[in-house]
Amino acid sequence: MEPNPTFLNLPEEKKRRIEKAAADEFSDNGYRSASINTIVSKVGIAKGSIFQYFGDKKGLFLFIFGQSVDKVKNYLKEVRDATTEAPLHLRLEETLKAGVDFTQKHPVIYRLYVRTLAEKEIPFRAEILTSIRNYSLEYLRSLLDTAREKGELRDGVNIDVACFVIDASMDRFLQALTLPHMDGGLGIHNADEKELEIKIKHLCDSLLSGVTP
Amino acid sequence: MEPNPTFLNLPEEKKRRIEKAAADEFSDNGYRSASINTIVSKVGIAKGSIFQYFGDKKGLFLFIFGQSVDKVKNYLKEVRDATTEAPLHLRLEETLKAGVDFTQKHPVIYRLYVRTLAEKEIPFRAEILTSIRNYSLEYLRSLLDTAREKGELRDGVNIDVACFVIDASMDRFLQALTLPHMDGGLGIHNADEKELEIKIKHLCDSLLSGVTP
Amino acid sequence: MEPNPTFLNLPEEKKRRIEKAAADEFSDNGYRSASINTIVSKVGIAKGSIFQYFGDKKGLFLFIFGQSVDKVKNYLKEVRDATTEAPLHLRLEETLKAGVDFTQKHPVIYRLYVRTLAEKEIPFRAEILTSIRNYSLEYLRSLLDTAREKGELRDGVNIDVACFVIDASMDRFLQALTLPHMDGGLGIHNADEKELEIKIKHLCDSLLSGVTP
Amino acid sequence: MEPNPTFLNLPEEKKRRIEKAAADEFSDNGYRSASINTIVSKVGIAKGSIFQYFGDKKGLFLFIFGQSVDKVKNYLKEVRDATTEAPLHLRLEETLKAGVDFTQKHPVIYRLYVRTLAEKEIPFRAEILTSIRNYSLEYLRSLLDTAREKGELRDGVNIDVACFVIDASMDRFLQALTLPHMDGGLGIHNADEKELEIKIKHLCDSLLSGVTP
DNA sequence: CATGAATGAGAGTTCATTCAT
DNA sequence: GATGAATGAACTCTCATTCAT
Numbered sequence: 049m050e051p052n053p054t055f056l057n058l059p060e061e062k063k064r065r066i067e068k069a070a071a072d073e074f075s076d077n078g079y080r081s082a083s084i085n086t087i088v089s090k091v092g093i094a095k096g097s098i099f100q101y102f103g104d105k106k107g108l109f110l111f112i113f114g115q116s117v118d119k120v121k122n123y124l125k126e127v128r129d130a131t132t133e134a135p136l137h138l139r140l141e142e143t144l145k146a147g148v149d150f151t152q153k154h155p156v157i158y159r160l161y162v163r164t165l166a167e168k169e170i171p172f173r174a175e176i177l178t179s180i181r182n183y184s185l186e187y188l189r190s191l192l193d194t195a196r197e198k199g200e201l202r203d204g205v206n207i208d209v210a211c212f213v214i215d216a217s218m219d220r221f222l223q224a225l226t227l228p229h230m231d232g233g234l235g236i237h238n239a240d241e242k243e244l245e246i247k248i249k250h251l252c253d254s255l256l257s258g259v260t261p
Numbered sequence: 262m263e264p265n266p267t268f269l270n271l272p273e274e275k276k277r278r279i280e281k282a283a284a285d286e287f288s289d290n291g292y293r294s295a296s297i298n299t300i301v302s303k304v305g306i307a308k309g310s311i312f313q314y315f316g317d318k319k320g321l322f323l324f325i326f327g328q329s330v331d332k333v334k335n336y337l338k339e340v341r342d343a344t345t346e347a348p349l350h351l352r353l354e355e356t357l358k359a360g361v362d363f364t365q366k367h368p369v370i371y372r373l374y375v376r377t378l379a380e381k382e383i384p385f386r387a388e389i390l391t392s393i394r395n396y397s398l399e400y401l402r403s404l405l406d407t408a409r410e411k412g413e414l415r416d417g418v419n420i421d422v423a424c425f426v427i428d429a430s431m432d433r434f435l436q437a438l439t440l441p442h443m444d445g446g447l448g449i450h451n452a453d454e455k456e457l458e459i460k461i462k463h464l465c466d467s468l469l470s471g472v473t474p
Numbered sequence: 475m476e477p478n479p480t481f482l483n484l485p486e487e488k489k490r491r492i493e494k495a496a497a498d499e500f501s502d503n504g505y506r507s508a509s510i511n512t513i514v515s516k517v518g519i520a521k522g523s524i525f526q527y528f529g530d531k532k533g534l535f536l537f538i539f540g541q542s543v544d545k546v547k548n549y550l551k552e553v554r555d556a557t558t559e560a561p562l563h564l565r566l567e568e569t570l571k572a573g574v575d576f577t578q579k580h581p582v583i584y585r586l587y588v589r590t591l592a593e594k595e596i597p598f599r600a601e602i603l604t605s606i607r608n609y610s611l612e613y614l615r616s617l618l619d620t621a622r623e624k625g626e627l628r629d630g631v632n633i634d635v636a637c638f639v640i641d642a643s644m645d646r647f648l649q650a651l652t653l654p655h656m657d658g659g660l661g662i663h664n665a666d667e668k669e670l671e672i673k674i675k676h677l678c679d680s681l682l683s684g685v686t687p
Numbered sequence: 688m689e690p691n692p693t694f695l696n697l698p699e700e701k702k703r704r705i706e707k708a709a710a711d712e713f714s715d716n717g718y719r720s721a722s723i724n725t726i727v728s729k730v731g732i733a734k735g736s737i738f739q740y741f742g743d744k745k746g747l748f749l750f751i752f753g754q755s756v757d758k759v760k761n762y763l764k765e766v767r768d769a770t771t772e773a774p775l776h777l778r779l780e781e782t783l784k785a786g787v788d789f790t791q792k793h794p795v796i797y798r799l800y801v802r803t804l805a806e807k808e809i810p811f812r813a814e815i816l817t818s819i820r821n822y823s824l825e826y827l828r829s830l831l832d833t834a835r836e837k838g839e840l841r842d843g844v845n846i847d848v849a850c851f852v853i854d855a856s857m858d859r860f861l862q863a864l865t866l867p868h869m870d871g872g873l874g875i876h877n878a879d880e881k882e883l884e885i886k887i888k889h890l891c892d893s894l895l896s897g898v899t900p
Numbered sequence: 901c902a903t904g905a906a907t908g909a910g911a912g913t914t915c916a917t918t919c920a921t
Numbered sequence: 922g923a924t925g926a927a928t929g930a931a932c933t934c935t936c937a938t939t940c941a942t
Contacts, residue, residue, distance in 0.1 A: 220429035229390035258471025646855035655816035684897025
């Protein structure tokens with residue numbers, strides 16, 4: 049997971065160029081089809097350097113992926129801590145807004161995650177994904193638990209299932225930002241900021257209220 | 262999209278062996294990493310034959326994928342037509358049951374779909390996925406439209422958003438069947454038939470009723 | 475050990491060119507340092523073909539080496555069968571002459587053997603070498619056993635040790651033919667046929683009579 | 688052949704660690720396959736230092752090999768000088784014992800020698816090996832010449848040939864110590880000290896007496 | 901003087917595709 | 922129509938060597 053100190057001591061700008069090129073390549077092509085040739089020629093360094101920094105392709109991938117996960121976690125943590133007093137409705141909205149914000153700032157990271165979902169022979173794939181999903185669910189569960197304590201939930205709500213639904217819907221919402229074909233008629237892809245805010249509100253409404261009388 | 266007539270005139274049994282081997286390979290390895298070598302050696306035919314039948318790797322993939330999509334569509338159509346009179350709650354349950362049933366009978370097809378979600382250089386990937394998602398949403402929308410006409414929906418429900426939530430949740434539910442790390446605490450993966458039925462009911466409850474009072 | 479039938483069905487001339495180039499390369503450079511690039515560019519075939527024929531570098535080496543061993547064994551067998559009635563002295567001479575003959579006709583094979591002696595990571599190296607040495611010793615032992623039965627040996631001779639000495643000396647004699655620095659003052663390297671015959675006679679004399687009165 | 692003075696001025700302990708690591712690597716892998724990376728990381732010095740000390744890989748090898756040859760020569764010289772008065776039989780035994788002793792104390796050096804025998808592109812390989820063999824033969828020749836003067840030899844003995852046989856047999860005996868497959872039924876490999884002493888005696892008996900009446 | 905980052909040629913191997921039989 | 926041998930580009934990874942610090 050940790051690159052060679054050589055890499056860490058590189059000038060910030062060079063490090064970022066390498067990280068960006070690698071993240072781009074992996075998120076565009078998945079693990080196995082990603083080409084180190086492409087990465088190095090984009091960055092303009094020698095092929096050998098990548099292997100000096102990260103040992104092998106697997107090491108490079110784990111580093112890039114780990115970095116991305118850390119970025120997401122920090123982002124979510126900030127949101128949770130900034131909204132502890134707010135009602136559930138608002139907290140969900142803020143969470144999703146933060147997700148949108150993050151996905152727009154780092155579209156590559158989201159694609160990288162989606163890629164990893166779907167590829168079989170990725171190193172430590174199972175462990176990686178389990179940890180991500182668990183993190184996401186625990187985050188939502190802490191929101192719902194707080195809401196229940198505050199009496200914001202209807203009696204008889206199954207919190208596990210509710211988390212599942214919210215997680216899936218938010219995940220898909222974010223996918224739609226990056227992948228046009230996941231948009232599903234909502235017009236999420238290519239919506240401007242104002243429109244997105246409205247769509248987020250609608251989604252959270254629907255998640256909280258359901259569809260039946 | 263259409264294979265060479267030579268292929269279509271092959272004995273049924275041989276055709277099926279080729280289709281199965283190809284679907285297995287693509288769903289295990291994605292598009293680019295799938296190996297035609299592996300396919301032909303599994304089937305026991307000459308490598309050149311594949312190229313005679315399908316032109317190139319892309320042609321083979323499109324044929325296999327198209328076949329799978331057709332199977333799904335037929336399955337869903339049957340469910341819709343068999344439950345037109347039932348209440349929304351039941352129709353959703355039956356739809357999800359049918360999805361589970363299909364995924365269990367044809368696990369390869371589901372993996373093939375998930376793979377395609379995530380790979381960039383798949384031929385006509387965008388078109389393929391858009392058509393699938395649209396089909397799925399239209400299917401759900403026809404269910405909800407009928408429900409609204411029957412007065413089963415709460416006033417002010419945004420049907421587009423509701424479809425989006427239901428589609429995302431059902432999709433994730435089916436993913437959890439095949440990929441353990443998408444299970445998310447619900448215990449879907451490895452559940453027996455009876456347990457699955459209960460989970461399906463809970464999910465549909467949650468989707469219809471929301472979480473707030 | 476067995477190459478792909480594809481290789482076996484090649485025109486004799488092409489097969490021989492491949493075998494020769496590979497044997498040359500291995501005997502010049504050992505296993506690990508031998509370059510498949512060099513082999514294919516010498517033969518003028520595509521790199522992929524070698525891997526089609528032999529699977530991998532290891533497979534190529536085992537085939538080439540096995541072929542060489544077979545050639546040696548056949549040669550020795552002929553000599554033994556052609557001299558069963560002759561006295562020990564003559565049989566040793568004929569054996570060595572045959573060895574010289576073989577080494578001159580196939581200098582590459584001898585170098586290949588010497589190479590294998592000295593390299594560590596050769597596939598199945600231990601098994602290969604044990605089998606060769608055992609074959610050689612058994613051959614000599616059968617000669618000495620026959621001689622003992624015929625009363626040609628001095629009482630109290632330790633046959634194991636005698637075989638060891640003869641084997642080592644003959645081995646070195648043959649090495650000297652190919653490697654000038656093993657010549658050791660005898661002038662074996664670059665000797666003409668007539669001179670070699672005399673040297674062979676001297677060596678066998680010495681082996682049979684020792685040096686003390 | 689001579690390293691940079693910088694190396695010679697290094698602390699003894701560091702010098703020895705470098706020499707040991709290099710000798711290990713060359714004797715394990717031969718010349719071309721030996722990795723300077725491995726050497727420096729074992730010793731814990733910078734890669735550049737090796738090139739500062741020895742110029743290039745070739746310089747390092749020549750230095751290490753030369754050192755080893757010197758060690759062997761010193762060893763043999765001691766034996767010769769310590770046994771000038773003894774009969775030939777004893778002197779040969781002592782020589783072989785010394786060889787065994789040396790091989791057991793410095794197994795790396797012997798492997799290094801065997802490696803060099805077999806590799807083509809070693810720098811100055813021919814010159815190196817010729818000098819070694821010549822030294823060995825001259826050593827034996829001085830023993831046999833002394834013996835002849837003392838009347839220990841049978842009339843008509845060809846001293847060149849005798850040296851050749853003795854040299855080859857002793858060489859093989861020592862090889863058998865390190866390489867199990869050269870053992871040839873004598874059980875040299877893994878023999879304890881006492882057994883070895885007996886085997887040495889038998890070998891020298893055989894060398895001196897031959898096999899015929 | 902020591903360092904170790906950078907280099908790029910070359911290693912073995914895989915693979916979709918072509919085409920003569 | 923079926924075959925499978927041949928191809929060569931692309932892959933990951935290793936390595937001796939250089940040189941700025």
